Amino acid sequence: MPELPEVQLVVDGLNRLIKDRVITHAEVFWPGYVTGVKSSDLEKIVAGVRFDKAIRRGKFIVILFDQVALLLHLRMTGKVVYLDEADKKPPHTHVLFTLDNGKYLAFADTRKFGRLEVISADAVEERLSKLNLGYEPFSAQFNQENISRSLKKRTKNIKNILLDQTIIAGIGNIYASEILFEAGLSPLRPGGSIKPQEIDRLLVCTRKVLKLALDNGGSSISDYIHPDGIGGEMQDHFKVYGRDKEPCLTCANPVKRIAQTGRSTFWCSHCQG
DNA sequence: AACGCTGCCTGTGGGC
DNA sequence: TGCCCACAGGCAGCGT
Numbered sequence: 001m002p003e004l005p006e007v008q009l010v011v012d013g014l015n016r017l018i019k020d021r022v023i024t025h026a027e028v029f030w031p032g033y034v035t036g037v038k039s040s041d042l043e044k045i046v047a048g049v050r051f052d053k054a055i056r057r058g059k060f061i062v063i064l065f066d067q068v069a070l071l072l073h074l075r076m077t078g079k080v081v082y083l084d085e086a087d088k089k090p091p092h093t094h095v096l097f098t099l100d101n102g103k104y105l106a107f108a109d110t111r112k113f114g115r116l117e118v119i120s121a122d123a124v125e126e127r128l129s130k131l132n133l134g135y136e137p138f139s140a141q142f143n144q145e146n147i148s149r150s151l152k153k154r155t156k157n158i159k160n161i162l163l164d165q166t167i168i169a170g171i172g173n174i175y176a177s178e179i180l181f182e183a184g185l186s187p188l189r190p191g192g193s194i195k196p197q198e199i200d201r202l203l204v205c206t207r208k209v210l211k212l213a214l215d216n217g218g219s220s221i222s223d224y225i226h227p228d229g230i231g232g233e234m235q236d237h238f239k240v241y242g243r244d245k246e247p248c249l250t251c252a253n254p255v256k257r258i259a260q261t262g263r264s265t266f267w268c269s270h271c272q273g
Numbered sequence: 274a275a276c277g278c279t280g281c282c283t284g285t286g287g288g289c
Numbered sequence: 290t291g292c293c294c295a296c297a298g299g300c301a302g303c304g305t
Contacts, residue, residue: 002298002299003298003299006298059298059299059300073299073300074298074299075281075298075299075300076282076297076298076299076300077282077283077284077297077298092283109282110282110283110284111281111282111283111284111297112281112282112283113281113282113299113300114299154275155275155276156275156276156277160276160277163299165299165300172298172299173297173298173299174298175298219298241298261276261277261278262277262278262279263297263299264296264297
């Protein structure tokens with residue numbers, strides 16, 4: 001569900017809302033959500049730890065406390081919700097922390113794809129490196145030289161390449177379609193066929209689309225929510241995603257929906273070559 | 274090395 | 290109204 005912008009906004013929300021808070025209690029409602037330690041041990045591991053900061057790497061969230069760190073992935077339907085009352089926790093809350101200011105932090109996930117992995121604070125770097133994540137779109141390494149090398153000789157289509165987290169970290173199914181539309185590139189193009197000038201457009205448009213989503217507070221289709229409960233407006237700015245058969249906003253020809261590796265891609269075959 | 278398919282889960286919306 | 294099917298923002302694991 002959440003892609004880079006939404007994950008970043010969760011991270012920003014945590015840093016704003018729970019800075020220096022101490023966990024006083026932890027309750028696990030669905031043990032399968034917790035990995036790295038026995039879920040029955042979570043309470044004693046996190047009780048008393050103080051929040052330092054949260055960081056994002058790709059679509060992973062690292063929540064750093066003193067001594068311990070939580071590696072969170074929201075997958076399709078994960079949410080983090082900051083609450084005044086435990087009784088108001090969202091449906092499908094799998095883990096609930098009580099904080100020293102009397103508030104609560106709920107980790108909910110309807111489809112149970114997400115995971116909360118508990119690791120020691122000094123193991124974070126090693127654990128992240130094992131994820132083998134690709135370039136961060138807003139880093140200096142996301143550039144012509146590196147992406148050219150990544151695309152060279154690739155036969156896989158560019159849409160699926162954008163989704164490959166080991167090449168570029170953070171793009172998901174919605175923004176892949178939006179980025180390719182913005183860049184005027186067909187999702188069917190093999191990675192190796194993308195020319196240098198087109199790679200430049202891809203770099204620029206990737207940042208442009210993700211930045212627009214960040215500036216609009218992310219996308220809130222149905223499951224996504226900020227830690228403080230406020231949804232974003234980016235869904236109102238989609239140019240192709242979810243607009244099957246509707247007129248292209250540039251040329252008015254109908255937007256097409258196709259399946260690529262079992263996932264929907266939306267594009268305009270007239271504007272994207 | 275690179276690629277595609279399956280499984281993991283629950284909910285929702287459209288067609289009948 | 291109810292039923293059934295398709296589909297949903299992701300990724301690990303596995304086979305080829």
